Amino acid sequence: MTQIAHLVIRGARLICPVTKRDEIADVVVERGVITRVGKGAGEAARGPEDSRVVEASGKILGPGFVDAHAHFREPGFESKEDIESGLRAAARGGYVAVAAMPNTSPVNDTAAITKLMVERARSVGGPKLLPIGAITKGQKGETLAEMTLMRDAGAVGFSDDGRCVVSSGLMRRAFEYAKTIDVPLIQHAEDHSLTVGAEMHEGAIATRLGLRGWPRVAEDIIVARDLLLASYTGGTYHLAHASTHGSVALLREAKSRGLRVTAEVTPHHLLLTHEAVLSFNTLAKVNPPLREQEDVDALRAALADGTIDMIATDHAPHGAPEKSCTFTQAAFGIVGLESAFALIRRLEKEGVLTFMRIFESLSTAPSKLLGVIPPALKEGARANFALIDPARVHRIERGASKSVNTPFFGQEVEGRVEMTVADGAIVWELT
Amino acid sequence: MSHLLDIASLEKDVISSILERSRVLRGDKNPPKVLSGKIVANLFFETSTRTRSSFTVAGENLGARVLALDLQTSSVSKGETLLDTVKALEAMGVSAFVIRHSESGAPHFAAKRTSAFVINAGDGRHEHPTQALLDARTILDKKGRLEGLTVAIAGDVSHSRVARSNIHLLGKFGAKVNVAAPLTLMPRGLESFGPHVHCFHRVEEALEDADVVMMLRVQTERIEEALFPSRPDYHRAFGLTKARFALAKPDAIVMHPGPINRGVEIANEVADGPGNVILDEVANGVFVRMAVLEHLFSEPLA
Numbered sequence: 001m002t003q004i005a006h007l008v009i010r011g012a013r014l015i016c017p018v019t020k021r022d023e024i025a026d027v028v029v030e031r032g033v034i035t036r037v038g039k040g041a042g043e044a045a046r047g048p049e050d051s052r053v054v055e056a057s058g059k060i061l062g063p064g065f066v067d068a069h070a071h072f073r074e075p076g077f078e079s080k081e082d083i084e085s086g087l088r089a090a091a092r093g094g095y096v097a098v099a100a101m102p103n104t105s106p107v108n109d110t111a112a113i114t115k116l117m118v119e120r121a122r123s124v125g126g127p128k129l130l131p132i133g134a135i136t137k138g139q140k141g142e143t144l145a146e147m148t149l150m151r152d153a154g155a156v157g158f159s160d161d162g163r164c165v166v167s168s169g170l171m172r173r174a175f176e177y178a179k180t181i182d183v184p185l186i187q188h189a190e191d192h193s194l195t196v197g198a199e200m201h202e203g204a205i206a207t208r209l210g211l212r213g214w215p216r217v218a219e220d221i222i223v224a225r226d227l228l229l230a231s232y233t234g235g236t237y238h239l240a241h242a243s244t245h246g247s248v249a250l251l252r253e254a255k256s257r258g259l260r261v262t263a264e265v266t267p268h269h270l271l272l273t274h275e276a277v278l279s280f281n282t283l284a285k286v287n288p289p290l291r292e293q294e295d296v297d298a299l300r301a302a303l304a305d306g307t308i309d310m311i312a313t314d315h316a317p318h319g320a321p322e323k324s325c326t327f328t329q330a331a332f333g334i335v336g337l338e339s340a341f342a343l344i345r346r347l348e349k350e351g352v353l354t355f356m357r358i359f360e361s362l363s364t365a366p367s368k369l370l371g372v373i374p375p376a377l378k379e380g381a382r383a384n385f386a387l388i389d390p391a392r393v394h395r396i397e398r399g400a401s402k403s404v405n406t407p408f409f410g411q412e413v414e415g416r417v418e419m420t421v422a423d424g425a426i427v428w429e430l431t
Numbered sequence: 432m433s434h435l436l437d438i439a440s441l442e443k444d445v446i447s448s449i450l451e452r453s454r455v456l457r458g459d460k461n462p463p464k465v466l467s468g469k470i471v472a473n474l475f476f477e478t479s480t481r482t483r484s485s486f487t488v489a490g491e492n493l494g495a496r497v498l499a500l501d502l503q504t505s506s507v508s509k510g511e512t513l514l515d516t517v518k519a520l521e522a523m524g525v526s527a528f529v530i531r532h533s534e535s536g537a538p539h540f541a542a543k544r545t546s547a548f549v550i551n552a553g554d555g556r557h558e559h560p561t562q563a564l565l566d567a568r569t570i571l572d573k574k575g576r577l578e579g580l581t582v583a584i585a586g587d588v589s590h591s592r593v594a595r596s597n598i599h600l601l602g603k604f605g606a607k608v609n610v611a612a613p614l615t616l617m618p619r620g621l622e623s624f625g626p627h628v629h630c631f632h633r634v635e636e637a638l639e640d641a642d643v644v645m646m647l648r649v650q651t652e653r654i655e656e657a658l659f660p661s662r663p664d665y666h667r668a669f670g671l672t673k674a675r676f677a678l679a680k681p682d683a684i685v686m687h688p689g690p691i692n693r694g695v696e697i698a699n700e701v702a703d704g705p706g707n708v709i710l711d712e713v714a715n716g717v718f719v720r721m722a723v724l725e726h727l728f729s730e731p732l733a
Contacts, residue, residue, distance in 0.1 A: 204620030210535035210557030210592060280536035328534040
């Protein structure tokens with residue numbers, strides 16, 4: 001993917017949380033850098049012969065998305081996804097950078113694996129890959145992984161995602177060590193002793209289907225404890241995929257005390273309840289599980305008011321063998337990179353979120369967490385943006401990801417990413 | 432009806448006709464051999480003596496050939512999946528599968544992928560529809576009605592497919608159901624099954640003025656899971672003793688899906704005492720299962 005020599009986007013609605021801009025204007029990109037932004041900026045622009053002009057009236061141009069939580073399955077499970085297909089899926093979804101969780105095989109708990117992932121992504125091109133290293137060796141929750149060495153190889157944060165660091169003593173030391181080397185910890189909050197054999201949210205639907213329950217309190221207990229430990233150690237804490245109204249209340253209280261913690265929520269937790277599992281729908285099997293309307297309402301309100309900082313996909317690809325089976329045997333996970341914007345658009349239509357807040361939660365907030373420069377529509381910035389047709393109706397179907405495991409499959413959605421520019425190069429364009 | 436997967440989705444009039452037909456079949460020494468030339472496969476992925484035997488007798492009474500597969504020790508251990516087993520037997524001409532499986536939803540999974548009939552003979556903690564049908568048949572025999580009765584269901588409700596199927600069925604026919612379980616064995620949100628469900632954690636409250644007392648089997652492996660401390664402790668807290676049974680109506684009946692843990696969920700004196708209809712349940716099982724098979728085969732295969 002080569003850097004853009006000269007690109008003019010004309011007449012789009014520019015929405016940029018970094019510059020607080022929301023206006024119809026032009027953007028001019030030269031040699032990968034935004035050189036001009038403003039009304040009529042594209043008229044005056046006179047580029048070379050190969051200059052590209054995109055008439056974008058009616059479209060939205062926003063900062064490229066950054067995903068704080070995805071699973072690219074490489075190394076180890078390349079039949080589900082690999083770094084190449086994952087990054088291509090990300091580009092189609094408007095993403096310019098994606099954090100890849102460490103539950104690969106082997107686990108990304110050493111600099112060698114981190115380096116392999118970074119190099120692989122570099123050879124593929126497209127959106128930037130941001131490796132997340134494991135907090136503990138082998139994600140076993142016993143001893144600390146080599147966080148400094150991984151950081152220097154490119155890891156931007158640490159998590160045992162899929163597993164929770166259950167030991168309070170170990171989590172305390174992880175906080176302290178991570179603070180020493182200035183990296184954030186990302187917690188998958190689940191007290192595993194409360195979720196033995198769990199298959200879905202514990203409640204009326206689980207009882208009806210005879211499936212084993214994953215109670216909210218298993219998440220809330222860890223969130224409460226982690227907030228206490230974050231306060232005690234001063235470490236940087238990020239809560240992965242918040243799913244309960246209890247987590248929301250705990251976060252709100254902690255933030256009101258000035259504690260600097262962040263949290264993410266997924267599109268599926270914002271849009272679906274445990275009823276999606278009825279008739280043993282394995283596509284709705286996910287961890288943490290889909291919960292109840294009161295949780296959905298709390299998560300939406302929290303995302304709107306900033307208690308929850310960002311939207312992350314938890315893109316978790318699985319092939320047919322892991323989903324075309326009984327519910328008990330099915331794997332947990334939902335893909336999300338290609339459908340995130342169109343699904344979140346539903347919340348804009350419902351008046352829950354503004355476009356400004358959507359771009360902030362899909363781009364600016366995760367950038368800050370992961371230590372990358374937040375994509376911005378401003379002169380002098382590297383071009384990292386997504387051009388979106390907000391009115392374009394389409395169906396969620398197979399895209400660039402190797403997997404299609406989403407309960408939204410086949411649904412009609414509105415709003416489509418038509419072009420993604422990452423680090424000055426066009427990485428996706430709808431043709 | 433092309434399968435019998437659960438009571439929750441079964442229409443009331445279908446249930447009524449199966450219950451009525453089972454009564455007629457009970458009096459018929461020579462029932463019509465409507466399954467003559469058909470092959471029914473019993474796929475029991477969990478051990479079971481009485482349910483499997485009951486289905487075998489029911490199928491043979493109707494003229495079917497019944498393959499009783501012991502899947503504990505055969506192909507399953509070689510890694511063959513439920514679906515592979517169903518597909519292979521279907522290719523041999525099996526036209527109905529009776530499936531018992533430890534996973535909730537396993538028969539539903541199979542039903543979506545086969546053109547043969549599927550009967551759920553108990554799936555995980557989900558449902559055991561023929562047990563609820565035979566229980567309803569037994570209650571009707573003893574009480575003459577379901578509507579307006581108070582049925583107490585007590586024990587390990589959390590793991591019980593029998594409880595779930597019975598709660599659904601009794602609700603459809605206007606019975607009130609008092610559900611009692613130690614809180615460690617009570618699933619969340621059971622009240623959502625309907626306004627006829629009333630939950631208690633003291634067994635005495637559930638038994639009060641009950642017409643029918645249904646005790647659930649409690650498995651000792653739950654001790655390992657820290658769900659109750661010991662068999663004697665459970666019996667003290669929750670067992671159906673003579674004193675507790677006295678809280679029910681004087682003519683109350685005692686039911687149990689079997690096999691009974693004597694001295695745990697039911698005291699010996701109650702298990703062998705008046706009101707015990709446990710063997711009536713077993714006998715009715717055959718006729719109810721015959722009625723189910725007849726009903727399925729009365730419709731063309733999908």
